[in-house]
Amino acid sequence: MDTKILRKISYGVYIVSSKRGEEINGQVANAVMQVTSDPPRVAVALNKDNLTHEFVKDSGMFTVCILAQETPLKLIGLFGFKSGRETDKFADVPCRMCDSGCPVVVEHSLGYVEARVIQQLDLGTHTLFVGEVIDAQVLAEGEPMTYAYYHQVKKGTTPSKAPTFVEAEPTTAKKEGTTMKKYVCQVCGYVYNPEEGDADGGIAAGTSFEQLPEDWVCPVCGATKDQFEPEG
Numbered sequence: 001m002d003t004k005i006l007r008k009i010s011y012g013v014y015i016v017s018s019k020r021g022e023e024i025n026g027q028v029a030n031a032v033m034q035v036t037s038d039p040p041r042v043a044v045a046l047n048k049d050n051l052t053h054e055f056v057k058d059s060g061m062f063t064v065c066i067l068a069q070e071t072p073l074k075l076i077g078l079f080g081f082k083s084g085r086e087t088d089k090f091a092d093v094p095c096r097m098c099d100s101g102c103p104v105v106v107e108h109s110l111g112y113v114e115a116r117v118i119q120q121l122d123l124g125t126h127t128l129f130v131g132e133v134i135d136a137q138v139l140a141e142g143e144p145m146t147y148a149y150y151h152q153v154k155k156g157t158t159p160s161k162a163p164t165f166v167e168a169e170p171t172t173a174k175k176e177g178t179t180m181k182k183y184v185c186q187v188c189g190y191v192y193n194p195e196e197g198d199a200d201g202g203i204a205a206g207t208s209f210e211q212l213p214e215d216w217v218c219p220v221c222g223a224t225k226d227q228f229e230p231e232g
Contacts, residue, residue, distance in 0.1 A: 011147035018055035028080035077220035188221040
């Protein structure tokens, strides 16, 4: 069975947030979809190990922010590869609070929906929460980030707890007849490809890993160079 075909199913990239008492938290999710139009309802699949799952389970409320295509990897890394049990993800992120008390990320967000959970489906590792939309707002015009764009253009990675996680296959990059090894972040799985460099970090294509500045960090999770290992 070749599960890579599942990557051809179209997804977006979103930040799903919720609350528990006075606490708030959010995470990146791609398994989000509208399931009915009258009344409008949306569904989101969250891993049971994630703190946001606990908050949605307890409060019965959640918000979904639709991220813009130009959203930086740093923001996605914060909400996708950091745990709310150890990091206050909203500490330095502009947000607004909805009537339900759930937060909404406003920077790099095209808009959001606020929903009340009306049904849950146990999926084993995940729970599918179906919510009735109680509010929805457009925050900015632009193109939404798709899951394909995130991987193919932004060179983002998928957290191991995501429903679409697939083990990466090792490859190498070539330049002028030589082979430059790719390096893998041991924290989030991001692969530094010398052939492509790191445009967001100002690293030109063709820069080997060894040539990277010592203060360079993973563009997704912020891990330092010593937390990378050669691929393969």
